Amino acid sequence: MATKKKSFSSMSSSKPGITPWLGIAAIIILLDQVTKITISKLFAFGESLQITSFFNLVLAHNKGAAFSFLATESGWQRYFFTAIAVVAVLFIVFLLKRHAGQRLFCWALALILGGAIGNVIDRSLYGYVIDFLDFHAAGWHWPAFNVADMAICCGAALFVFDELRRVGK
Template sequence: MTVRWTQRYPRWTWLVAVAILLALDQASKSFFSTTLALGESVPVTDWLNFVHVLNKGAAFSFLADAGGWQRWFFIGVSTLVVGAVSVMCLTQEVGPLDRWVGAFVAGGGGGNLVDRVQIGAVVDFLDFHWRGIHWPAFNLADVFVVCAALVWCIASMKAPPRQPKPQKTAEELHR
């Protein structure tokens, strides 16, 4: 029986997945930022608009009006998170699910990090709404990170309980 390439080379698979997710995010942001004027909104359905907005803050525009220091703060936080996840996925023996979740975190976090470094804000283009109530606009990178967090939370609730390591007796310690 042959082992699939993705199983033989999990780290390369991870790098390819991150690159694909990052490319999808950046391509979609580029498309909407060149197709729509800043602030423009195009209705798609009764509950979805495509928009072109810039978010200088974090989720839900948290700290968006903080005066500029937040750009460097979010660049630092993003670098730490994407870096730590990348190191774990590339150097440690992690399970396939953890590696895929890590790819989505690194791809999404990296996509928003690229925006913050290049233009000082994150390009958002998806605007869901219902009866005049709008969810804050977001992008594919946000979708990747949120889906990864949800999968990780669900998986952690279903994980089998860990068996405690047996304690060594004093006699075993002195051998």
Template sequence: MSEKALTLKESGVRWLLLAVVIFIADIAIKLFVMQNMRLGQSIDVLPFFNITYAHNYGAAFSFLSDQAGWQRWLFTGIAFVVTAMLTYWMSKLPAKEKWNNIAYAMIIGGAIGNVFDRVVHGFVVDYLHLYIDQYHWPIFNLADTTICIGAAMIILDGFLSKENAKA
């Protein structure tokens, strides 16, 4: 990249449209679940997968969900800081650098989806429920999925970048 600053059209900020799509899909699915299911209701889909309506007052895997409510604002603040940081990084990346821009947009879309829940409802709506026999993975949602995939892409990129630098 040259010394000149990238315009918005040339920068990775263009990829924020993906974050908007993820946010809208996440909120639409959560709204559908809230309007059509009872809290705790589970619908069998596959022998290892259910749609189960749950409220998560904490973070991933219900981390800190048993606290008095302060965690709601902590996780909201963290999401805003991460979103601002990733958006800034996107503004410095060229739009054609798809891998990192997609990863950042996935994290931003998911983070804002969960922030919306925390601010509006006081909890995050979860509904994806994986299990094998008696082992149940904590219930999660589309936002959690896109955050994890985006983070995995960033980690993978770090390993691949090191391998390419050695070559």
């Protein structure tokens, strides 16, 4: 009785894996940390450099959350926001494993994951998040932010777009 040999390619699972999504998150973390370290080496706290009429580089420390929410509290917020981020990271990894084949959804999660970890690294090492991108126009001044924040915002926008696209099907 002849047995059919399986080829190596047929033995591997066709189920999409989590590795590419973790790679995207790792790239975000790397970009975030390299830019924060660079700004921290080049600028003193509070120092600003005007790049254009609407954009400055500035070294700012955010002890709070987005838009400096709770930044003036006594310090408990550092642990609170770190704990929330750790829970979010674990949940995102679970979702990535479960839905690895849903490309847009996983792009959104990978961006949020990388941004969350980037900011947790700052909170853990320094007690605050390093921000340095400072935009202003027509009398409006946005709070300074960083690469991790951009990744989280882009990920959230992709997540909303993906959900709206699914509802529309």
